[in-house]
Amino acid sequence: MDKRELHHALKILPEVCIGCSNCMRVCPTHALRISNGKAILYPNRCIDCGECYRVCPVNAIIVEQDDFNIIFEYKRRVALIPAVLLGQFTEDVTTDDIHTALIQLGFTDVFEVENSADFVGEYINKYLADPDKPKPVISSFCPAIVRLIQVKYPALVDNIMLLKPPLDLSAMYYKKMLMEQGVGEQDIGIFYVTPCAAKIAAVKSPVGEDKSEISGVINMDFIYNKVLKVYKNRDKEYEALNRETACNPKNLMWSLTNGEANFVKAKCLAIDSLDNAMEFLDKVENQEIGDVDFLEIRACDESCAGGVLTTGNRFLTVQRLKSFFNDEKVNYDDDKANISICDKYRDYLVGRISVEPIAPRGIDKLDDDMTKAMKKMERINRIMCYLPGIDCGSCGAPTCQTLAEDIVHGRAAISHCIFLQKTMEQIPMLNPSHSFRIMEKIWGKERFQKDCSKAKTYRIRR
Numbered sequence: 001m002d003k004r005e006l007h008h009a010l011k012i013l014p015e016v017c018i019g020c021s022n023c024m025r026v027c028p029t030h031a032l033r034i035s036n037g038k039a040i041l042y043p044n045r046c047i048d049c050g051e052c053y054r055v056c057p058v059n060a061i062i063v064e065q066d067d068f069n070i071i072f073e074y075k076r077r078v079a080l081i082p083a084v085l086l087g088q089f090t091e092d093v094t095t096d097d098i099h100t101a102l103i104q105l106g107f108t109d110v111f112e113v114e115n116s117a118d119f120v121g122e123y124i125n126k127y128l129a130d131p132d133k134p135k136p137v138i139s140s141f142c143p144a145i146v147r148l149i150q151v152k153y154p155a156l157v158d159n160i161m162l163l164k165p166p167l168d169l170s171a172m173y174y175k176k177m178l179m180e181q182g183v184g185e186q187d188i189g190i191f192y193v194t195p196c197a198a199k200i201a202a203v204k205s206p207v208g209e210d211k212s213e214i215s216g217v218i219n220m221d222f223i224y225n226k227v228l229k230v231y232k233n234r235d236k237e238y239e240a241l242n243r244e245t246a247c248n249p250k251n252l253m254w255s256l257t258n259g260e261a262n263f264v265k266a267k268c269l270a271i272d273s274l275d276n277a278m279e280f281l282d283k284v285e286n287q288e289i290g291d292v293d294f295l296e297i298r299a300c301d302e303s304c305a306g307g308v309l310t311t312g313n314r315f316l317t318v319q320r321l322k323s324f325f326n327d328e329k330v331n332y333d334d335d336k337a338n339i340s341i342c343d344k345y346r347d348y349l350v351g352r353i354s355v356e357p358i359a360p361r362g363i364d365k366l367d368d369d370m371t372k373a374m375k376k377m378e379r380i381n382r383i384m385c386y387l388p389g390i391d392c393g394s395c396g397a398p399t400c401q402t403l404a405e406d407i408v409h410g411r412a413a414i415s416h417c418i419f420l421q422k423t424m425e426q427i428p429m430l431n432p433s434h435s436f437r438i439m440e441k442i443w444g445k446e447r448f449q450k451d452c453s454k455a456k457t458y459r460i461r462r
Helices: 022-024 053-054 069-073 095-105 113-128 143-150 154-159 167-179 197-204 220-232 274-285 314-331 341-348 370-385 401-410 418-426 430-441 453-461
Strands: 010-011 031-037 038-041 061-063 075-079 109-112 188-194 215-218 268-272 295-299
Touching: 010 038, 022 031, 031 430, 053 061, 053 069, 061 109, 069 188, 069 215, 075 167, 095 220, 095 418, 095 453, 109 113, 109 167, 113 167, 113 341, 143 154, 143 197, 167 188, 167 314, 167 418, 188 197, 188 220, 197 215, 215 220, 268 274, 274 295, 370 401, 418 430
Parallel strands: 075 109, 075 188, 188 215, 268 295
Antiparallel strands: 010 061, 031 038
16 A cells, blocks of 8 residues: 655645535545535545646636746756647647747757657557556556556556656656766756646656656646747747757657557557546456456546646647648658667666556555454445435535545534435434534535625636
């Protein structure tokens, strides 16, 4: 069981939160509750998928990033950019334009994450060839999916592929290259431009390894605005820099749905969006899926093109990248197409491509004593007999099941259920004024006062 305290990029601003419960309802791991009219997060359940961030109507949930100015603490400042950043811009903005803008913003080097995708793809096939690996092997590319499995599907952690994604390999490759050029390791800063919150968490608290090669993470929406401003303010003498190295076109599609699966020679499936992922993982856990060797599973719809920190429409992003892929394919040297840029440091990278076995994450252990744990489980089941089972969320928990668990853990009371409140008032076991105070404690006093702005907030939310 993994008991390390994990970093979370998602933060709730209590002073902004209105307690609308939108976030609580969409969280796939039931990591959110409502108390005193505010959303609260249970960190041990959070997988940083960002679904709460998407639905918050008042921007009370933010994604923390590193201060941009820390890049200037390094002599060599490398912007590690994913292909989806290129897809955020209209077609008149070229890759060279984006690279030039990043250099003008203060970076000394720009390198595409997907440069190492073909190298990783090669070793995925070697990994799948091992008959001792549990099938289906589940891709470790999406950190939200890795954490989802740790939290919600602990029986499947052994199926997670123990190979690092292209992000880590590209960072290692570029750092090695700079060090061979005589640059001191302490002078190299590698900064990843992320399309999602989960990858921030993965860099700050990597799973299966102690420390990431990435020095810092910058949100894609932040960088997009800065790059666009530089591009729009360019003068008449502006001339885009030519890239020193062009990414192999076949690598560019890696972060899109089917991008990773296209490198796999075995039987594989590509699944995107959390709802689809959980539906399929339920089947895998129940051993209903056979004759599949590899699963590419991504938390976001259209994979990284639909990340919570992207600014462009995900479908347009995918179309732009496909168009860009076709253009690059025409201009790319065929002699280089089957040679990975990582071959230069193959032995170095192969020795570091694997990660340690991944352990389940402890959520809420009922008790260390098995006998006591079984009794608590029986109590949860008994409580469920009295709860209505409609998952209305009025108790401040997302489902009746989670309320029952919270009661057993001492975080809630059975009187928090509004249906049981009414039942207890009829017996009578509960005073109506006490019942009202309970609801005030969950939802806050303001929720029971007349406020016409609530209707406006509802319209925004829809």
